[in-house]
Amino acid sequence: xxxxxxxxxxxxxxxxxxxxxxxxxxxxxxxxxxxxxxxxxxxxxxxxxxxxxxxxxxxxxxxxxxxxxxxxxxxxxxxxxxxxxxxxxxxxxxxxxxxxxxxxxxxxxxxxxxxxxxxxxxxxxxxxxxxxxxxxxxxxxxxxxxxxxxxxxxxxxxxxxxxxxxxxxxxxxxxxxxxxxxxxxxxxxxxxxxxxxxxxxxxxxxxxxxxxxxxxxxxxxxxxxxxxxxxxxxxxxxxxxxxxxxxxxxxxxxxxxxxxxxxxxxxxxxxxxxxxxxxxxxxxxxxxxxxxxxxxxxxxxxxxxxxxxxxxxxxxxxxxxxxxxxxxxxxxxxxxxxxxxxxxxxxxxxxxxxxxxxxxxxxxxxxxxxxxxxxxxxxxxxxxxxxxxxxxxxxxxxxxxxxxxxxxxxxxxxxxxxxxxxxxxxxxxxxxxxxxxxxxxxxxxxxxxxxxxxxxxxxxxxxxxxxxxxxxxxxxxxxxxxxx
Amino acid sequence: xxxxxxxxxxxxxxxxxxxxxxxxxxxxxxxxxxxxxxxxxxxxxxxxxxxxxxxxxxxxxxxxxxxxxxxxxxxxxxxxxxxxxxxxxxxxxxxxxxxxxxxxxxxxxxxxxxxxxxxxxxxxxxxxxxxxxxxxxxxxxxxxxxxxxxxxxxxxxxxxxxxxxxxxxxxxxxxxxxxxxxxxxxxxxxxxxxxxxxxxxxxxxxxxxxxxxxxxxxxxxxxxxxxxxxxxxxxxxxxxxxxxxxxxxxxxxxxxxxxxxxxxxxxxxxxxxxxxxxxxxxxxxxxxxxxxxxxxxxxxxxxxxxxxxxxxxxxxxxxxxxxxxxxxxxxxxxxxxxxxxxxxxxxxxxxxxxxxxxxxxxxxxxxxxxxxxxxxxxxxxxxxxxxxxxxxxxxxxxxxxxxxxxxxxxxxxxxxxxxxxxxxxxxxxxxxxxxxxxxxxxxxxxxxxxxxxxxxxxxxxxxxxxxxxxxxxxxxxxxxxx
Numbered sequence: 001x002x003x004x005x006x007x008x009x010x011x012x013x014x015x016x017x018x019x020x021x022x023x024x025x026x027x028x029x030x031x032x033x034x035x036x037x038x039x040x041x042x043x044x045x046x047x048x049x050x051x052x053x054x055x056x057x058x059x060x061x062x063x064x065x066x067x068x069x070x071x072x073x074x075x076x077x078x079x080x081x082x083x084x085x086x087x088x089x090x091x092x093x094x095x096x097x098x099x100x101x102x103x104x105x106x107x108x109x110x111x112x113x114x115x116x117x118x119x120x121x122x123x124x125x126x127x128x129x130x131x132x133x134x135x136x137x138x139x140x141x142x143x144x145x146x147x148x149x150x151x152x153x154x155x156x157x158x159x160x161x162x163x164x165x166x167x168x169x170x171x172x173x174x175x176x177x178x179x180x181x182x183x184x185x186x187x188x189x190x191x192x193x194x195x196x197x198x199x200x201x202x203x204x205x206x207x208x209x210x211x212x213x214x215x216x217x218x219x220x221x222x223x224x225x226x227x228x229x230x231x232x233x234x235x236x237x238x239x240x241x242x243x244x245x246x247x248x249x250x251x252x253x254x255x256x257x258x259x260x261x262x263x264x265x266x267x268x269x270x271x272x273x274x275x276x277x278x279x280x281x282x283x284x285x286x287x288x289x290x291x292x293x294x295x296x297x298x299x300x301x302x303x304x305x306x307x308x309x310x311x312x313x314x315x316x317x318x319x320x321x322x323x324x325x326x327x328x329x330x331x332x333x334x335x336x337x338x339x340x341x342x343x344x345x346x347x348x349x350x351x352x353x354x355x356x357x358x359x360x361x362x363x364x365x366x367x368x369x370x371x372x373x374x375x376x377x378x379x380x381x382x383x384x385x386x387x388x389x390x391x392x393x394x395x396x397x398x399x400x401x402x403x404x405x406x407x408x409x410x411x412x413x414x415x416x417x418x419x420x421x422x423x424x425x426x427x428x429x430x431x432x433x434x435x436x437x438x439x440x441x442x443x444x445x446x447x448x449x450x451x452x453x454x455x456x457x458x459x460x461x462x463x464x465x466x467x468x469x470x471x472x473x474x475x476x477x478x479x480x481x482x483x484x
Numbered sequence: 485x486x487x488x489x490x491x492x493x494x495x496x497x498x499x500x501x502x503x504x505x506x507x508x509x510x511x512x513x514x515x516x517x518x519x520x521x522x523x524x525x526x527x528x529x530x531x532x533x534x535x536x537x538x539x540x541x542x543x544x545x546x547x548x549x550x551x552x553x554x555x556x557x558x559x560x561x562x563x564x565x566x567x568x569x570x571x572x573x574x575x576x577x578x579x580x581x582x583x584x585x586x587x588x589x590x591x592x593x594x595x596x597x598x599x600x601x602x603x604x605x606x607x608x609x610x611x612x613x614x615x616x617x618x619x620x621x622x623x624x625x626x627x628x629x630x631x632x633x634x635x636x637x638x639x640x641x642x643x644x645x646x647x648x649x650x651x652x653x654x655x656x657x658x659x660x661x662x663x664x665x666x667x668x669x670x671x672x673x674x675x676x677x678x679x680x681x682x683x684x685x686x687x688x689x690x691x692x693x694x695x696x697x698x699x700x701x702x703x704x705x706x707x708x709x710x711x712x713x714x715x716x717x718x719x720x721x722x723x724x725x726x727x728x729x730x731x732x733x734x735x736x737x738x739x740x741x742x743x744x745x746x747x748x749x750x751x752x753x754x755x756x757x758x759x760x761x762x763x764x765x766x767x768x769x770x771x772x773x774x775x776x777x778x779x780x781x782x783x784x785x786x787x788x789x790x791x792x793x794x795x796x797x798x799x800x801x802x803x804x805x806x807x808x809x810x811x812x813x814x815x816x817x818x819x820x821x822x823x824x825x826x827x828x829x830x831x832x833x834x835x836x837x838x839x840x841x842x843x844x845x846x847x848x849x850x851x852x853x854x855x856x857x858x859x860x861x862x863x864x865x866x867x868x869x870x871x872x873x874x875x876x877x878x879x880x881x882x883x884x885x886x887x888x889x890x891x892x893x894x895x896x897x898x899x900x901x902x903x904x905x906x907x908x909x910x911x912x913x914x915x916x917x918x919x920x921x922x923x924x925x926x927x928x929x930x931x932x933x934x935x936x937x938x939x940x941x942x943x944x945x946x947x948x949x950x951x952x953x954x955x956x957x958x959x960x961x962x963x964x965x966x
Contacts, residue, residue: 372760
């Protein structure tokens with residue numbers, strides 16, 4: 001049953017071949033059996049899930065079921081869930097029970113989905129390996145000695161190990177696409193503003209965007225239908241009509257212009273990964289697409305820019321975790337200063353503190369112009385690069401990550417090397433564009449993701465291309481060994 | 485005030501709380517005085533994941549202020565985060581406007597003591613959110629935090645350093661106070677902290693073009709405190725400079741109990757706010773149509789109203805200024821004039837002396853006045869048409885104030901109608917003259933002051949109702965004839 005895609009489960013429920021309760025019990029049992037070796041969940045909400053499943057079954061009997069009704073899912077532990085711990089992978093929020101639901105949670109619940117639990121992640125989404133979590137590292141189901149990528153590593157791992165048919169993630173610099181790539185699943189980072197950020201614990205507000213992690217592009221389209229849309233509670237939410245992302249999935253790719261940025265295929269790209277990407281491009285050409293070489297000349301600046309903008313915003317966003325109102329508070333503070341210092345010193349992990357310090361520095365008087373302002377200027381140049389490219393092509397394609405999943409602990413001692421693993425994904429966030437990663441093959445026996453980058457609000461086109469590709473390949477149906 | 489060749493240079497930063505129903509970035513109510521933390525929603529508490537949404541009404545109010553001071557209303561302004569840690573600042577930053585405020589480069593005119601007017605430049609006015617309140621009593625060595633006020637919309641109005649005395653500063657502050665209330669954008673309630681200011685004060689040698697080092701005096705929530713604090717600060721700085729010392733750039737707190745300013749503890753001062761544009765809020769873009777609609781909707785402003793009162797009602801400048809102190813009072817006056825049949829000056833006197841006096845006595849605002857403009861106009865009308873005398877009118881006024889109905893009802897119920905019938909008055913005069921032959925003799929011997937005695941006696945007999953003009957005329961007639 002867990003081999004089925006979300007769309008197939010939806011059809012099975014529709015035909016009465018199974019019930020939501022049965023499905024939910026099945027996935028809960030898998031989590032219980034397999035997750036101890038993977039650590040993809042921070043919280044499993046079994047009872048609540050069964051209640052929701054029974055409610056979904058009852059709704060179905062009343063004839064009130066949509067395509068997502070009764071389908072289990074997991075939420076990244078960055079989305080606030082009413083009455084359930086929302087930890088963000090941090091000691092700081094280990095005791096935080098949210099009094100409200102994030103818009104994404106609310107929408108998926110309204111669509112009838114059943115929450116199995118909350119997934120593990122890099123602390124406050126800061127990391128590319130899911131190793132910075134207060135709850136310990138997540139393991140890659142394809143090789144447990146390797147990382148699943150991050151920061152949505154728990155969600156990608158859970159979907160790859162078929163512990164959930166779908167999960168939510170967030171992507172600030174690649175946090176959906178990179179773990180999707182490393183775990184061999186499909187992940188979509190929508191256009192900035194397409195999915196409400198309300199109730200999503202902020203890391204870098206101008207870059208954060210929630211999205212789905214699923215087995216297939218079709219499943220992602222179904223999820224995105226429910227997740228996306230204008231939300232008056234998020235001022236950066238785009239006021240656009242809702243779209244049916246499944247409508248154009250099968251459109252032919254004849255004449256599709258694919259842009260290959262030469263900057264994505266240079267030094268630093270693992271040869272095994274390069275081979276897989278080249279094969280995937282051939283596959284797309286066979287479907288009628290035409291390849292055009294393009295330039296994104298400021299790509300090399302995206303990591304330095306990102307590591308000014310994102311820490312600057314996070315240094316401010318994380319100021320609220322001060323031990324005054326909720327979350328962790330140090331024991332017996334001597335005075336206010338002591339309360340602040342020890343609460344934050346003890347409550348945050350090393351990577352979070354590193355970024356808060358970088359960001360505080362970048363915003364300081366005398367440095368603001370040289371760092372933050374300059375970074376914003378370069379950010380515009382990066383956006384312009386993409387705009388020019390999209391005058392000539394319909395989609396930009398390349399690797400999601402320069403390498404396959406790396407070993408646990410391999411990069412934790414060297415933050416710069418870790419940061420470089422997001423080289424192909426970060427510029428997409430800086431430009432606010434939609435991007436996705438789909439399974440495209442294997443190198444050294446580990447999954448390789450193909451990245452698709454679209455124009456603003458071009459999610460439907462990306463899903464269409466990914467879906468067509470998945471109709472002629474089966475990489476997305478491969479499952480890690482030993483998960484049955 | 486101390487001078488000794490020194491010239492004070494003062495600029496004010498006024499914080500006016502905007503009279504919106506909900507907060508500037510959340511839907512929680514702004515009403516004052518609720519139990520702690522009952523008017524703070526998830527957004528005000530700064531819970532993880534919450535986002536601000538700008539209150540349109542606060543924007544509209546800021547635009548109206550900008551138009552009223554003939555400022556530049558920015559077509560594009562930007563909200564920024566002012567970062568600092570404080571327990572009553574839930575997010576660890578205050579959302580404010582920094583580089584691009586919504587209102588820039590305006591001015592108002594203030595009246596100086598010598599009767600001249602002075603134009604005071606207003607550098608900028610920007611929107612921002614208020615913080616919560618720390619409570620230090622009753623918590624056994626700990627502090628309580630009340631976040632009801634967190635997120636309340638404020639308009640910070642920054643003047644140019646063009647004020648030259650504490651009196652000018654107060655005149656400026658009063659002018660802004662009147663203006664925001666006219667515009668209906670702030671209740672201006674200073675006890676509740678809806679209208680407060682910080683003063684930047686420096687002194688320099690008269691004739692010197694350079695500015696001296698300034699000190700910022702915080703926590704000024706009454707006109708009196710502003711005046712006292714600035715006077716003190718000027719004297720302190722002059723004394724310091726004359727003793728060969730230097731003024732340090734610092735924030736000082738005014739302590740009204742000890743009537744002095746003193747430096748804030750260093751911890752309360754943040755040095756680097758790390759301002760940057762708030763990524764949760766898009767730049768605020770205003771259309772020409774929106775701004776013009778606000779302009780068209782502006783009420784008559786205080787200066788214009790004052791000029792009109794002088795021209796239309798022929799009032800002295802002083803009266804016009806008193807009556808235009810608030811829109812409500814001016815409306816009250818105009819309502820009374822209309823109801824009185826155009827008795828502009830008598831109405832002005834009644835409003836300024838009796839109405840304001842009684843309000844002051846009872847500790848009431850004009851909005852709580854127990855008599856309405858129509859009732860006051862009706863009273864003035866009855867004086868004009870001779871139904872009652874001015875003296876009786878005061879009794880009628882007091883009765884109206886106590887809720888006995890309008891002037892006609894009181895006059896009727898209390899039988900206060902003036903006696904204007906000559907034969908009735910003459911009969912009373914005859915009685916008085918008959919009863920007081922000694923005084924009559926004195927008058928005849930040339931002691932004219934006795935006339936007042938007769939008037940008083942007749943008035944007493946008529947219980948105040950005799951028409952004073954007729955009484956005087958008839959009395960002289962009778963004494964002359966006698």
